[in-house]
Amino acid sequence: MKEKSVTSHDVAKLAGVSRSTVSHVLNGSNAVSLSDETKEKVRKAARVLGYRPNSAALMLKKGTTDTVGLLITDRDSLRVDGFIPMLHYAIADVLRREGYSLLLETFERREGVNPYNDLVVSRRIDGLLVLSPHHGDADLRNLIESGFPVVMIGSIGHPDEVCVFSETAESIDASVAHVVGLGHRRIGCIPFAPIEFAAAEARLTQLKSALAAHEIALNPRAIIHADYSAESGYAATISLMEDNPDLTAIFAGNDTIALGVIGALNSLGLSVPDDVSVVGFDDLPFAAYIAPPLTTVRNDAGAQGRIAAELLVQRLKGLPIQEPRVRIFPEFVERASCMSL
Known part of the structure; x- marks a missing residue:
């Protein structure tokens, strides 16, 4: 007897949410604001049941999702850091012109959990931008070595990295x-x-x-x-x-x-x-x-965002990258908040 296929209804029932919520979470939609707890419940239920949404299957058949991920490595900074919105705007502007959507995610390191799997292994994205990567991030190093298109805003000193960073x-x-x-x-x-x-x-x-x-x-x-x-x-x-x-x-x-x-x-x-x-x-x-x-x-957040997005687009299109590690040189600005003794 053929085994019954898992549906979004099964995922919704296990997670205790509606089918529309399952659809929004697993398809990476930002149309509805959902808590991180709700998203994690849905993703966990999908993993337990081995469910993949139909849209994901279609994208796998096509071979691309036309979506790029931007991963913020410290979720607390997203609430208050004025640098991130300017960076996000510049990245989204480049990607929009190139026909890509941008999926914003936050980093959550838990024991025994690879934070990149949900984005990369499930093929929700074609490429990934990582803001302020951590030097000791073994999972990120493995992802770089796998050949998946990753561009970092910041550097971990990996010989194969593609990045833009500030030389301060x-x-x-x-x-x-x-x-x-x-x-x-x-x-x-x-x-x-x-x-x-x-x-x-x-x-x-x-x-x-x-x-x-x-x-x-x-x-x-x-x-x-x-x-x-x-x-x-x-x-x-x-x-x-x-x-x-x-x-x-x-x-x-x-x-x-x-x-x-x-x-x-x-x-x-x-x-x-x-x-x-x-x-x-x-x-x-x-x-x-x-x-x-x-x-x-x-x-310059705008410059860093634009360069990072352009580097990733080059990788996605299979174009050669002449300068894989781009340095930005910040500039000292004198104003009135300093005074001589």
């Missing part, structure tokens, strides 16, 4: 030279993410190196990590100033954190820049228009 040394050196030239020696730092996040650590490492070139050591007690949001920057600044009340300058990990830094300093009765100078990073659209206008580093 010169711009951070310039920002440090500016602050030190204004007479500041008691300096603090609030990285924009927890200590294990590679991009935040890279900026902190470069900041320490730049300060050391001026014979200034960054006191470990003058470093407090934020957690992506302006609110976390605010809280970190309060703690930083309690432990280091003599600081005269603060390097914020990005402009979003700098907003929280300035707010916290104001709440403590300290003026920016009269009492404490502040430097940001990214040059987000608001940076030139807050009070005072923010001294920062212009890290």
Whole structure:
């Protein structure tokens, strides 16, 4: 007797959701807003039952999905990081012109679970963009080595990687030279993410190196990590100033954190820049228009997004890539949030 085929009704029943929800989740539709918990229930039910939607079968027959994935490696940053929307807009603009849809996903690392499988093995996408990849991500390394079209915004140093990344040394050196030239020696730092996040650590490492070139050591007690949001920057600044009340300058990990830094300093009765100078990073659209206008580093999200999307399209079309590792050089921008002592 022929075994009964699994249907979307079976998946919906096991997951405890409607058939339309199953369709939206498994076909990668963004037409309806669904929680991550609901999406995971549907995907788990589909995996348990061995179900593949008809649309997926059709796309497998065709050989392509005309869909590209953008994977955000830290889901918390998606809520508050102003850099990501500009990056997303630039990527989507290129892909739209080339006839591709863009599927936005967040990274969730769980014991024994490969976070790329759901996107790649099920053939929901033709190629993948990865924002801020982690150096120790063995699954990503394996994916690169498999030959699947992957382009990273950031680098893990793999010999076969295709990526675009910011070379921040010169711009951070310039920002440090500016602050030190204004007479500041008691300096603090609030990285924009927890200590294990590679991009935040890279900026902190470069900041320490730049300060050391001026014979200034960054006191470990003058470093407090934020957690992506302006609110976390605010809280970190309060703690930083309690432990280091003599600081005269603060390097914020990005402009979003700098907003929280300035707010916290104001709440403590300290003026920016009269009492404490502040430097940001990214040059987000608001940076030139807050009070005072923010001294920062212009890290062009639009350029990175466009280049990454263009590289992926080249890979999808089987075209040769002349420069697989493209470097972007951010630019120091002097404004009014820094002042001489």
